[in-house]
Amino acid sequence: MVNVRQVGVEEELLLVDSLGAPSPSSEQVLALCAADTDDLVDVTLVREFFQAQVEIVTAPAVRLEDIGTRLRSARAALARASATIGVAPVAVAGPVVDAPNGPLVHQDRFEQIGGTYGRVAADSLMCAVQVHVEVEDRAEGVGVIDRVRPWVPLLLAISANSPFWHGQDTGFASWRSQVWRQWPSSGPTELFGDVTTYDALTVRMLETGAILDVGLLNLDVRLSARYPTVEFRVADACTSVEDALTVAALSRALTETAAREHRRGVPPVPWRVDQLRVGAWRAARFGLTDTLLHPLEGGPVPAAAALAALLHHVAPALEDAGDLTFVTDALGRLGTAGTGADRQRRALDEHGDLASVVGRLRRWTVAPAG
Structure with missing residues (x-):
């Protein structure tokens, strides 16, 4: 019998006011949610870096359906609580309309981060989906990290959901990922080979001041410092729960496939970091509307061909x-209807203003399955 790995999802949402601007109301919203816990089973709601953010943290599960139920119930609870003070949660990867980001959460660590990283921190009101996938131990985790590297940009392409940023069309499908790249520890890495080399990177980052603690080791895929998992950190926050679950399912399948290769001694695909960066850039720029780098061959291919390669690669694990x-x-x-970024651009074409796009996003965030 196959032992299916548990998976957990951390989903960041933006709180917006009636005009679509970020609303620094997380403390009030979370306090109201604390009195509305009937539907919040195996899910936790917490603050994030900015006061205009909240985060949904699901308990680990084997069944995707359970993760989906937890995300939908948490979104619904946040929507009910937010409505009482005139705001709403929006599952989008960044601020759509031209408005200030607002203040950071008043917490010593967050304030230290703000002081250390300056404008990079102040500009980083952004929402992502992080997926935790169970691993046997840290050695297996490093083996997974080494072997998933060329496939990771496809998770970004699938989840791309931040074409607009502070009132401007960025020309990108995922502008959040470009903001994220400003942090000194973000992005892809060279091959590690073993846990010792992975830990040495962490030590260097700490000693040089690039990170203040291990929580700021913002690699595309990292070992969790809290759980026995690898953590995929590249995806935009997905307005559609189905898109978030797709990222979660593929993250698990990539982990399982890589772990099997690790056990058999199959060497990782030896992509250089500059090649990985190009793959991520194309995914961020175009989503699924243009060519992407083929994860095995390395050259540009139509997005549909890249997704077909991904599906073939992980089909046994799926x-x-x-x-x-x-x-x-x-x-x-996704190949037919497009990503979240495509849906946002179609909404702008239909309505002509970004406030209406935010209105659509509000409804889509709590839309029932199907």
Whole structure:
């Protein structure tokens, strides 16, 4: 019998006012949610870096359906609580309309981060989906990190959901990922080979002041400092719960596939970091509307071909987890209907202003499944 890895999701949401501007109301909203816990089973709501953010943290689960139920119930609870003070949670990767980011959460660590990283921190009101996938131990985790590297940009392309930023069309499908790259420890890494080399990178980052603590080791995929997991950190916050679940399912399948290769001694694909950066840039710039780098061949191919390669690569692991049909259908839908970024741009074309786009995002955030 196949042992299916548990997966957990951390999803950041933006709180907005009636005009779509970031609202520094997380403390009030979370306090109101604390009195509305009937639907919040196996899920936790917490503050994030800015007062205009909240984060949903699901308990780990084997079944994707359970993760989806937890995300939807938490979004609904946040929407109910927010409505009482005239704001709303929006599952989007960055501020859409031209408005200030607002203050950081009053916490010693966050304030130290703000003081250390200056404008980089002040500009970083952004929302992502982080996926934790269970691993046997840290050695397996490093083996996974080394082997998933060329596939990770496709998770960004699938999740791309930040075309607009402070009132401007950036020309990107995911501008959040470009803001994220300003942090000194963000992005892809060279091959590690073993835990000792991974830990040495962490020590160097700490000694040079690039990170204040291990929580700021913002690699595309990292070992969690809190859980026995690898953590995928590249995806934009997805307005559609189905898109978030697709990222989660693929993250798990990539982990399982890489772990099997690690056990068999299959060497990682030896991409250089500059090649990985190009792959991530194309994913951020175009989403699924242009060519992406093929994770095995390295050259540009139509996005559909890159997704087909991904599906072929992880199909056995998806099938073992019971996720193959869901992911196959989801990738087909994304290929036809587009990403969150494409949906936002279509909404702008229909309504002509970004406040209306935020209105659409508010409704989509709590839309029922199907």
